[in-house]
Amino acid sequence: MLRSLRFAALFGGLILSASALAVDIDAASYGYPLTNPFEATIATTPPDLRPELPLDDDTDQQTRSVTLRPERAFDLPDNFWPVQKLTYRIATQDKAAPLIFLIAGTGARYDSSLNEYLKKLYYKAGYHVVQLSSPTSFDFMSAASRFATPGITKEDAEDMYRVMQAVRAQNPNVPVTDYYLTGYSLGALDAAFVAHLDETRRSFNFKKVLLLNPPVNLYTSITNLDKLVQTEVKGINNSTTFYELVLNKLTRYFQQKGYIDLNDALLYDFQQSKQHLTNEQMAMLIGTSFRFSAADIAFTSDLINRRGLITPPKYPITEGTSLTPFLKRALQCDFDCYITEQVIPMWRARTDGGSLLQLIDQVSLYALKDYLHDSPKIAVMHNADDVILGPGDLGFLRKTFGDRLTVYPLGGHCGNLNYRVNSDAMLEFFRG
DSSP: OOOHHHHHHHTTTOOEEEETTEEEEOHHHHOOOOOOHHHHHHHOSOGGGSOOOOOGGGSOEEEEEEOOOOOOSSOOOGGGGGGSSEEEEEEOOSSOEEEEEEEOOTTOOTTOHHHHHHHHHHHHTTOEEEEEOOTTSHHHHHHTOSSSOTTOHHHHHHHHHHHHHHHHHHOTTSOEEEEEEEEETHHHHHHHHHHHHHHHHOSSOOSEEEEESOOSSHHHHHHHHHHHTTOOOTTOOSSOOHHHHHHHHHHHHHHHHTSOOOSTTHHHHHHTSTTOOOHHHHHHHHHHHHHHHHHHHHHHHHHHHTOOSSSOTTOOOOTTOOOHHHHHHHHTOOHHHHIIIIIHHHHHHHHOOOOHHHHHHHHSGGGGHHHHHHOTTEEEEEETTOTTOOTTHHHHHHHHHGGGEEEESOOTTTTTTTSHHHHHHHHHHHHO
16 A cells, blocks of 8 residues: 555655545656656656656566457458467566566557566566557467457456466466566556456456556547647658658767767656657657557457458468558558548447447446445555546546545656656555
8 A cells, every 4th residue: 555654764864745535746856857748758857857667688588479269250360370479578587476467558569669668677686577559469369369459458358367377377387476567558457357357257366456547538549649739849840741741850860969879868868968859749650659549559450350440351461461551551440540431330249238438438447437446455556647547547546545545747658657756656565
């Protein structure tokens, strides 16, 4: 549990104010240097303010694959042979220890940069760690999803639960004392539904669950991100695309530095240079990244289910087939389009479902309000300036979680997860 007194003892200089008993971190005392939420989302934390992490060579880990064989009314297309099995990564201690499952965010694989960071953080603290792909990732949709139409969170959680059970069965010699669960962004929403499912299935009896920057209203979050693509950016016209503008900035940046250094501190250093992106450019970059994730989900779901919305059902696709025309078509379909054309029809066919508003309630944290309110083992860490939050979202979290909610004043969307203050708090939650 994250209690006010514990935080006060841990971060002496931080000033806490109670709002519906939530732990609110004071901006002046927090020390996170990026006050722009777009910049924080893209560049994350300056390298010298991050925790020390173990090297890959110092981590006892394996990348493994598991066969799920989800029950489907269709077969995967022939060119999906590389993802017939679901790949995950497991890092193990040389003694009995708690095991933490990590669920990646929208469209992300098990080895996403944030999942890698969290793995190293918890592994150094003495935990076994399992890294899992998002139910919205290409590989999960292909190898583990029964309907290959992510977005109905309860169904996604059931698929994820089967994956966790299969991973445990494949690693019977790992000595586990307790099971923990966490996820970031959409992975945090999935973690909440997985925890709720486990209350009846009792396969893991999760001792603690931590939700990092979850969407509250899933539709609000995806709408916020979709809107960023529509940002008007100075310098973009019929002859200069957004990508050319960013590439030109990066080129000038590397020319001024005199060398190319593609490390994880690149974006932070780049944003301190004269070539830094403007607010509008950063918003467009975040929105564009999200649009590509949406396009990948829409394309994969349509192709696996042979719906014919993006790829003609009988179109011959082999390993050598160019997918560029279909990618262009998929990029015209934002998340609202994907939900309207693929998720809602499947949901209605399976459940006799109703309106979009009813679906939104069922796939968001609203559906678990009573459970989340009454479950002392679940906590949330979020940022007041997170771009995925809408009006009333923080109020819902405050009312639902009380003192199990920690609100940081800065950090954008997941940008401060690798800040030492946040990493200490995450470790303290599971230790406590």
